[in-house]
Amino acid sequence: MDKIQMKTPLVEMDGDEMTRVIWQEIKEILLLPFINLKTEYYDLGLAHRNDTDDQVTVDAAEATKKYGVAVKCATITPNAARMDEYRLKKMWKSPNGTIRALLDGTVFRTPIVVKGIEPYVKSWKKPISIARHAYGDVYKASEVRVPAGAKAEILVTDRDGSQTRTPIHDFQGDGVVQGMHNLDGSIASFAHACFRYALEQKKDLWFSTKDTISKTYDHRFKDIFAEIYERNYRADFEKAGITYFYTLIDDAVARVIRSEGGFIWACKNYDGDVMSDMLATGFGSLAMMTSVLVSPDGVYEYEAAHGTVQRHYYKHLAGEETSTNSIATIFAWSGALRKRGELDGLPELCAFADRLEKASIDTIESGVMTKDLYLISSLSDKKAVNTTEFLREIAKRL
Ligand code: NAP
Ligand code: MG
Secondary structure, eight states: OOOBOOSSOEEEEEOOHHHHHHHHHHIIIIITTTBOOOEEEEEOSHHHHHHTTTHHHHHHHHHHHHHSEEEEOOOOOOOHHHHHHTTOSSOOOOHHHHHHHHHTOEEEEEEOOOTTSOOSSTTOOSOOEEEEOOSSGGGGOEEEEEOTTOEEEEEEEOTTSOEEEEEEEEOSSOEEEEEOOOOHHHHHHHHHHHHHHHHHHTOOEEEEEOTTTSTTHHHHHHHHHHHHIIIIIHHHHHHHTOOEEEEEHHHHHHHHHHSOOOSEEEEOHHHHHHHHHHHHHHHTOGGGEEEEEEOTTSOEEEEESSOOOHHHHHHHHTTOOOOOOOHHHHHHHHHHHHHHHHHHTOHHHHHHHHHHHHHHHHHHHTTEEOHHHHTTOOOSSOEEOOHHHHHHHHHHHO
8 A cells, every 4th residue: 555645744742651652652553554754853752841941842833833733742741740750950831831822822622522422411412612812811910919998000101101090999898909911912813813713614603701891801802803803704704604703701601501512612711711621521521622723824733632641651651551542642643634634735644634533433433442431431332442452443443
């Protein structure tokens, strides 16, 4: 059999722990037998990030800008325990945060829906993607405790030194105050990424905030989305037969629960944080959640939403058998390969991505799955397999 040829390399970002083990096996068992895989490899494993003073993460992000498509393995975000474990020079920042900042990207998370893993919400038939604005608001806020008798105001000093004061509250009792911000530019980037992604996925886009209460702050989000939609995207949406609509977050939550799914829900930073966990749980499993970072100028980085599955890795190191679910990481590869195929005009590469996803889903739907799914699957005839067996079962069907 002739292997599928590629034109432009994918940016490949290797990672840590159990997902690093799986990464290698996916390539060996599912990709290399079929594709003449062309990648530009960056080792984002923590040891190498430490050796390069995290330069490798920046280089990988720059390469992603250059080539347009990347696939990333889960990586450790260091904490105090990791400082000792890896003898780190510094507590390096989250690679995802670094990459997101350099690409000015928005993250879209979408569950993979399979027979046997039923959503908790009975009406959900199709996946719901969530887009979280990843800048500002309460995540970049200043907060203080305020004593009784104090008066709090917002003071804005313009470039020319002129000042405006806006009262917050006259405190009769002790209390708290918080100041937060966002930027028109960041909101606009978020809007462009959402509209673009909706067009590409041919799915409706919903956007929700609390603009009835937050008449200036949240209203600014609503207005920027509306302006950009009218100016840049309305015609294309109509042509594609999809809709954009804005609604109050309370209404959005009610509609989401009653819906069949199959749309993209754009959320402000905090709402997206909370609602993405709600959706991941609602659809059944974090191990089945895919993630793609899309920049406003159309650069894509695919990954799994879950972490490095540390607990399984320590079992693996101790020589014990593991049953780690590789589906979300496989879909990161298929997503990246399909996108590369689309950009380079390689229909056989796109077709391979489709077949890889189908073989993965068929495997689970035929009752062969990893332990995490085995525990929640409603199929009557099912068996749990180990990490490598699962990949071999997919390969058989592929
Ligand atoms: P995690 O790796 O997502 O795993 C948490 C638990 O969820 C696992 O212990 C496992 O439960 C279950 N799980 C997650 N993915 C699974 C899979 N593919 N197959 C089977 N079970 C799965 O989160 P964590 O343990 O909190 O974090 C570990 C490391 O990942 C941390 O260093 C963190 O910084 C990093 N992280 C990276 C990313 C990223 O790169 N995008 C995202 C999140 C976290 P059981 O143990 O019960 O089997
Ligand atoms: Mg969260």
